Amino acid sequence: MEKNETSRSGRFDEAIAVFKREGGMLRTGQALRKGIHPSTLYALRDSGIVEPVSRGVYRLAEAPALGDPDLVVVATRVPQGVICLISALAFHGITTQIPHEVHLALSRGAEEPRLDHPPIATYRFTGEAFSEGVENHVLDNVNVRIYCPEKTLADCFKFRNKIGMDTAIEAARLYRERREVKVNDLMRYAAICRVAKIMRPYIEAILYL
Numbered sequence: 001m002e003k004n005e006t007s008r009s010g011r012f013d014e015a016i017a018v019f020k021r022e023g024g025m026l027r028t029g030q031a032l033r034k035g036i037h038p039s040t041l042y043a044l045r046d047s048g049i050v051e052p053v054s055r056g057v058y059r060l061a062e063a064p065a066l067g068d069p070d071l072v073v074v075a076t077r078v079p080q081g082v083i084c085l086i087s088a089l090a091f092h093g094i095t096t097q098i099p100h101e102v103h104l105a106l107s108r109g110a111e112e113p114r115l116d117h118p119p120i121a122t123y124r125f126t127g128e129a130f131s132e133g134v135e136n137h138v139l140d141n142v143n144v145r146i147y148c149p150e151k152t153l154a155d156c157f158k159f160r161n162k163i164g165m166d167t168a169i170e171a172a173r174l175y176r177e178r179r180e181v182k183v184n185d186l187m188r189y190a191a192i193c194r195v196a197k198i199m200r201p202y203i204e205a206i207l208y209l
Contacts, residue, residue, distance in 0.1 A: 023141025024063035028056045068139045070118040075144040082145045088152040094174040154189035
């Protein structure tokens with residue numbers, strides 16, 4: 001093997017080892033900070049060793065198929081965001097809706113993400129309405145921030161004009177049927193989201209049938 005080929009093979013091996021240590025997927029910026037040269041990253045891509053899953057996100061081609069690809073890609077590209085509303089309902093199994101885009105909460109003032117795929121719908125939250133009720137779930141070796149079921153229900157009533165009141169009511173019914181009912185948490189998040197008066201009659205009617 002010629003010297004240049006030996007050097008290239010060594011750089012590939014080192015870069016692949018970095019990808020493996022990080023769970024098989026990296027943003028371009030992460031790869032560069034961890035010592036992978038841009039030319040090496042693009043050579044890995046051109047060789048089919050890594051594959052783009054979204055703009056600026058690469059994963060090892062040999063890695064197992066992603067179980068939750070849309071959530072994982074969004075969490076990788078927008079780690080400061082939180083999966084919310086219908087996407088969170090679907091994750092928690094309390095909706096019959098199939099989200100056609102990833103619903104993502106961002107703090108007010110955060111830069112709007114630019115993703116080619118998957119499609120996303122962003123919602124702006126402030127203060128405790130953004131920071132409270134966040135759960136960390138590791139999906140495909142990636143930390144994905146998702147609102148807990150109770151916070152998600154409060155958000156659904158808050159954004160009822162955008163996602164539909166029928167979606168919020170169905171979610172409350174399925175929550176009662178499929179999960180442990182945490183009334184105190186429900187009302188605490190309802191207060192944080194300023195929908196306590198709106199939610200209370202629905203919670204009383206649906207959760208205590």
